Amino acid sequence: MKKDLTKGSVLKGILTLALPIIGAMFMQTANNVIDIAWIGKISSDAVAGVGTSSFFIQLVWSICSIFLIGSGILVSQSIGKNNEQQAREYSRESLIALFGIILLMGVLMQIFFQPIISFFNFEKPIVEDYAYTYLTWMSGFLFFSLTVLLMTQISNARGDSKTSLKYSTIGVFINLVLDPLFIFTFDLGVMGAALATGVAQFITLFLFLKRYAKAFFGDREEWIFRFEKVGEIFKVGFPASLQRILFTLVGIAIAKIVSEWGSDAIAAQKIGNQVEGITYMCIGGLSSAMMSFTGQNFGAKQYKRIEEGYKNAMAFTILIGLINGAFFYIFSESLIQLFVSEKDTIAMGASYLEILGIAQVFMCVEMVTSGIINGLGKTKYPAYINISMTVIRIPMALYFAKNLGLGIDGVWLSIGVSMFLRAVCLTIAYNYTRNKVILKLKNEVS
Structure with missing residues (x-):
């Protein structure tokens, strides 16, 4: 299953691919948001505990993004070259390497x-208890969530973003039902939030594999592990993933x-x-x-596109950044009140949205530009820039x-600077x- 992005209207091709991805995101x-909204009904301490442990879950995701990003770029370029066998090889070896990590x-x-x-030295034992519980359970569900992300990346690289939207929607509705049931009805608290997410991701992955495992990875007899493919994927994906690792x-x-x-x-x-x-969902x-559009057209030598x-x-992206930034700035306090009722949390959260609201347009520009450059296979440029400009956040x-x-403040x-x-x-x-x-390659083609 694939969609050719090298022909037809450029804007239509981009939006046809982007809108379902935005929907999935x-x-x-x-x-x-559903998780945090329900957890916020427990207390701000519960949100703090979950938020702290989430940083370390994100770190694992960042490490695994070596193969998520690498497979996305190489599969899209293989599709652009009409090389289905190579696309499946990259997909298979990404899955195997991902499982190991x-x-x-x-x-x-x-x-x-x-x-x-304990790194954060919380003075409240209850916050640490929430963090321990959430991290312990969520780390056990990593295979489900990260394999869903890999399947999504492969599907998008093939130009089929509607599939990920369909299964993501199913997963969200399952989580929507299970969150209040596990957290409050069964009185499992933070553990219930983790269990609801895990069950939802498991069902999503099952549906994804049942329908598209053969299309993405090939028949069983094709499953031959070649280390050189892993090396290629790692080489392409590492610079972009390094920035995610350091960002986390x-x-x-x-x-x-x-x-x-x-x-x-x-x-x-x-x-x-x-x-x-x-x-992030819109611009991501x-x-x-x-990245997929650029990768396919680069592979097909369609440089003008x-x-x-x-x-x-x-x-x-500039339009979206301006609209969202204004929305965050104007309704900052009301947005935070949707999650918690503690005054101190509301005040600090509103300040966050007001300051970061002004910077939304810059985030939009850098994310889309990174995607285009990564699609060209030049992943080192965005990586070096994003790493250096992110690390300076600490001294700033x-x-x-x-x-x-x-x-x-x-x-x-x-963060905004x-x-x-x-x-x-x-x-x-x-x-x-x-x-x-x-321009160099375009002149050579001409």
């Missing part, structure tokens, strides 16, 4: 969960700084992140679509918060890549 974001990281998190959570590590460091203002601040950051996910879907795609994508947060006396400001710097640097990187790669 909306479902994933809705899934997270999940197994290793799941075991490590089960063994070392106590020192992991920086996020943990920032959370450590935020924890100095107490569990209310951690809860405010977690809720703010979830609300900000509205932008467009970025993923642009890549340039036209960039212009269309930028117009759309300390300087703004303490030296300038801005407090917790200084931490939020450091880094988004601006990434957007500027990645725009420069795209134009450099365009001159060095696209």
Whole structure:
């Protein structure tokens, strides 16, 4: 199953692919928001505990993204070359490698969960208890959630984003039903939230594999493990995943700084992140679509379509960034109140949305531009830029918060400034890549 993105209207091709991905990401974001909304009814401490442990779950996801991103790029380029056999080889070996990483990281998190959570030195034992519980259970469900992400990436790379939307929707509705049932009816609390997510992901994966395992991975007799394919996938996926790994590590460091203002601040950051996910789902879907669109057209040597795609994508992403940013700024307090009732958490969360609302357009530009450059296989450029511009958040947060006396607002400001710097640097990187790669190859074709 595949869709040819190298022919027809550029804008229609991008939107046809992007809208279902955005829908699927909306479902994933809705899934997270539902969890936090129900957990928020327990207390801000519960949100803080879950938010803290979520950083380490994200770290595992970031490590596994080596094969998620690598397979997406190489499968899309193989489809562009009409090489179905090669596309399946990349998919199979990504699945096998992913399983190995999940197994290793799941075991490590089960063994070392106590020192992991103790890193934040919470003064409230109840917050640590919530974090321990959530991390322990969620680490056991990593295989389901990450394999669903791999299947989604492969499907999108083939130009079929409707499949991931369909199964993500099913998973969200299952989680929507199970969350209140497990958390409150069965009185399982935070553990119930983790169980609801795990069951939903298991069912989603089962449906995905039952329908598309053969189409994506081939027949059983084709399952031959070749180390060179893993090496190719790793080479392409590592730079982009390295930025995700370091981004998560920086996020943990920032959370450590935020924890100095107490569990209310951690809860405010977690809720703010979830609300900000509205932008991420829209632009993350467009970025993923642009990576597949660019990859297929690059493989098919349709360089003019890549340039036209960039212009269309930028117009759309800037509009979304401005609209969402204004929405977050104007309704900041009301949005946080949807999750918690504690005044301190609401105040800090509203401040987060007001400051980050101004920076939404920059986040949109850098995400879409990264997707386009990654689609060209030049994953090192976005990786280097995103890594460096993310790492500086730590010294900026300390300087703004303490030296300038801005407090917790200084931490939020450091995040916004880094988004601006990434957007500027990645725009420069795209134009450099365009001159060095696209224009050169276009002239050769001419």
